[in-house]
Amino acid sequence: MKIALLGYGKMGKTIEAIALSRGHEIVIKTSEALNSEITAADIAIDFSIPEAAFTNISNCINHNIPVISGTTGWLDNYNKIVSLCEEKKGAFIYASNFSLGVNIFFELNKTLAKMMSSLKDYNVDIEEIHHTQKLDAPSGTAISLAEDIIENHNNFTSWKLDGNKDNVLPITAKRIENVPGTHNITYKSEVDTIEINHIAHNRQGFALGAVIAAEWLHGKTGVYTMKDVLNIG
Numbered sequence: 651m652k653i654a655l656l657g658y659g660k661m662g663k664t665i666e667a668i669a670l671s672r673g674h675e676i677v678i679k680t681s682e683a684l685n686s687e688i689t690a691a692d693i694a695i696d697f698s699i700p701e702a703a704f705t706n707i708s709n710c711i712n713h714n715i716p717v718i719s720g721t722t723g724w725l726d727n728y729n730k731i732v733s734l735c736e737e738k739k740g741a742f743i744y745a746s747n748f749s750l751g752v753n754i755f756f757e758l759n760k761t762l763a764k765m766m767s768s769l770k771d772y773n774v775d776i777e778e779i780h781h782t783q784k785l786d787a788p789s790g791t792a793i794s795l796a797e798d799i800i801e802n803h804n805n806f807t808s809w810k811l812d813g814n815k816d817n818v819l820p821i822t823a824k825r826i827e828n829v830p831g832t833h834n835i836t837y838k839s840e841v842d843t844i845e846i847n848h849i850a851h852n853r854q855g856f857a858l859g860a861v862i863a864a865e866w867l868h869g870k871t872g873v874y875t876m877k878d879v880l881n882i883g
């Protein structure tokens with residue numbers, strides 16, 4: 651496939667290497683708003699910044715280019731993209747985390763939340779740790795994990811960064827040099843602790859998942875998720 655990389659930072663460069671190794675061609679790579687036509691590409695992969703994602707994705711859909719987005723921190727506009735995609739009969743996948751490991755972790759998190767739902771002696775919290783250049787907090791992955799706990803556990807109605815109220819699931823965000831992405835979910839009582847975690851060792855897993863999603867989406871129309879791509883859960 652001819653791929654446009656919208657965002658050529660840490661993730662864009664990792665995706666480029668994996669896409670080339672799988673026989674794809676990079677026809678556009680940009681680290682700023684695109685001036686040239688996107689139509690040279692078969693598909694676009696957006697890993698840019700929160701302020702740019704909505705425009706980048708809309709531009710692709712308006713030009714009938716299928717688009718994958720891994721950019722986090724723009725989801726207030728997600729429903730607008732879904733509507734645009736339906737109107738234009740476009741193709742779109744967003745995932746807060748494209749790695750296979752995290753998508754398995756998402757399923758574990760839902761199952762654990764269901765199992766813990768009636769056990770009132772446990773306090774739950776989510777901790778995410780990322781590198782110091784990350785622009786958004788909490789991470790998109792932590793928000794996905796929180797939304798899945800809220801849906802599957804009776805005790806919570808919302809989440810909050812550093813929250814400490816009943817019925818509000820607290821998320822803690824830490825920033826440490828060079829950490830690619832760690833997520834810990836902890837259920838703690840007076841007598842014991844149950845913890846599940848996912849630790850990314852590098853960015854390869856995110857990038858491979860994004861390229862696999864692009865290969866899967868090419869030739870389809872509609873709005874999909876990584877659950878559709880990986881057929882898990």
Ligand SMILES: NC(=O)c1ccc[n+]([C@@H]2O[C@H](COP(=O)([O-])OP(=O)(O)OC[C@H]3O[C@@H](n4cnc5c(N)ncnc54)[C@H](O)[C@@H]3O)[C@@H](O)[C@H]2O)c1
Nearest residue numbers: 657659660661681682683698702720721722746747748856
């Ligand atoms: N979904 C996932 O699996 C996953 C994994 C890792 C990172 N991310 C997300 O991907 C995004 C990028 O992460 P990163 O680590 O590569 O960041 P980065 O800062 O290294 O790269 C972002 C790049 O986007 C460029 N940019 C700025 N404005 C732009 C515009 N209008 N159009 C295109 N590019 C523009 C910047 O110049 C920069 O080169 C972040 O939102 C991050 O949270 C998601």
Ligand SMILES: O=C(O)C1=N[C@H](C(=O)O)CCC1
Nearest residue numbers: 722746747784789790791831
């Ligand atoms: O490095 C980042 O930035 C990451 N962003 C995603 C998120 O916000 O969850 C995925 C993990 C890495």
